[in-house]
Amino acid sequence: MSEITDLLPCPEPVQLLAADGTAVPPTEQARERGYAMPAPEDLLAVWRAMVIGRRFDAQATALTKQGRLAVYPSSRGQDACQVAPILALGEQDWLFPTYRDSMALVTHGIDPVEVLTLLRGDWHCGYDPQARRTAPQCTPLATQAVHAAGAAHGLARRGTDALALCLIGDGATSEGDFHEGLNFAAVFEAPAVFLVQNNKYAISVPLAKQTKAPALAYKGVGYGVRSEQVDGNDPAAVLAVMRAAYEHTRAGHGPVLVEAHTYRMEAHTNADDATRYRTQDEVDEWTGQDPIVRLQAYLVGQGHLDDARIEQVRAEAEDLAADLRTRMNAEPAVEPLELFEHVYAEPTPQLAEQRELVRHELAASASAAHGGTETKDTQ
């Protein structure tokens, strides 16, 4: 059993950059845990991915207005959490995202169209999870926490030093599977890191109605899981804390829980009306905490970033958005008979019968569409 002091999070969220982009000296405890200002090139990579990620996010929201996506849950404001933990992953690591982590998946190098397949509606998971080492985006809450624990244990059993990163929201920490995931990971000493993006709302319900815990990070301590909390709008701190967490778990010391304090700038989805449950003053206050503004100010101030580079990345982000628009404006091809292909390795006789039924229905409607003289099905 670990010493409780090793498990406890820092009393205040770890911060390396203030909201105005000035460097904040780490506390003594933060220094002891190895949270130092990352190298400029790493911060530049995080900044670039956030700029591109946010443009992707805005484009996805726009696509809902054009009817190209059924729905889109934005992660604007959580950009640091969507980007820094992903860039710090190794090649062999596995990612367990939720429906709000599309920006993280784009950062992970997955084609944005494949990321949005779920929300466009032509299949459930648009990318190959095995090839991308990324589970399908999880819509049920917290169920992916136990998957991550199991996968992490499996990775360790295979003798690799790969880890599993589980992304999760503040509301989902009330679900049983969150606790079972932490407990299983701890008991099996699995190389798993759980990142709670505490964006303050579960759809409309504020954190105060979700928990009486002093911080969500404390929920790890009862399971013997090393826990930490970080300013989730501070990209430098998120990167430093996540790297330390990965190092800890890769070294075989068991799982880590990190709570990132952040804010969901948009409503739950485009279909939600956030004015019913929060004030504009509150939103404005968080606008002043913007992670991209913060890191950009630091990098410019330190002379690592100039207008030319900013313009270059902005253009890169526009190119991605334009490409996404073009490709999403094409109507995706769907194949009704594929509905039967992946239910089982081989369709059951009953499914094979239903497939024949659909095949006949399709043939009949194709024939009717081509002016066939067949009598119309009574449907």
Add this chain to the structure above:
Amino acid sequence: MSTSTTTYAKALNTALRDALTADPDVLIMGEDVGALGGVFRITDGLTRDFGEDRCIDTPLAEAGIAGFAVGLAMQGFRPVVEMQFDAFGYPAFEQVTSHIAKMRNRTRGALPMPIVIRIPYAGGIGGVEHHCDSSEGYYVHTPGLHVVTPATPADAYSLLRESIESDDPVIFMEPKSQYYSKAELELPTTTEPIGRSAVRREGSDVTLVTYGPQLATALKVAEVAAAEEDWDVEVVDLRTLVPFDDAGVEASVRKTGRAVVLAEAQSFAGMGAEIAARVQERCFHSLAAPVLRVSGLDIPYPPPKLEHTHLPGVDRILDTIARLQWDDEPDHTHTPAEVSA
């Protein structure tokens, strides 16, 4: 090689043992499956012989166990999960229905779920509440799952081996009243594959379609029916509920012209209803009487001293067979006079 007397429980234990030997990716997981060998001793000796790394005592959390198995399956393992009792499997319901059943489909085949979930189910053992549910209906209603329920020691061995080798998830339902049933058997053995029913007793007058915990009762009924009523009862053991053996059931019913569906589970909207509907749809012109069901009552599983009222017994089944319009006369069971009486 000679045969020896083998219980259903021992056949399962041997199947797990042989699967662990055959494939290093097979892992056994559950509550008390380690040193104790499971509350029914199905995993007896496996931790001792294969190590606690292969036969794993997990924390006591069924959703966690099932979800952990999902993660392991993503890494190429073949978890064999034991749910301690039928009703204790309910906390895992979301993991089973939303993830284990759907993962292959969601991912276009990229993440198959070669997971077996063993569930001791049904009653007849004097168990207290929450230990005797017939929960198969929940699983058969979920696309993506295979549901297998062996009724004999030979099938227990063979179907469990096949389930573990399957790339699809299998809900493996073990009628706990049959754990100590015996057969003269040589292991390993291979019986008919998943998806095929078996005729356990040939007959010419009526087909009794059953599975799992009720096969033994069905065979008893057939003997009594032959001796006392001169009915020649054919007994079909489904063995697998999903995929369902329409062809096997159909062949039997077409031959006999009458069908009774026997399931221990509560009746309403259950497996028995599905079987009756399928037989009626496929065999209508061969039927001399309506397809009837015999089942448990539509009540929560009763306390032990009342379970024999609930369970379909020989008399209830014979009474049902008697209603199959043997004299080509209308069925008087439900005449208005009786209903109003």
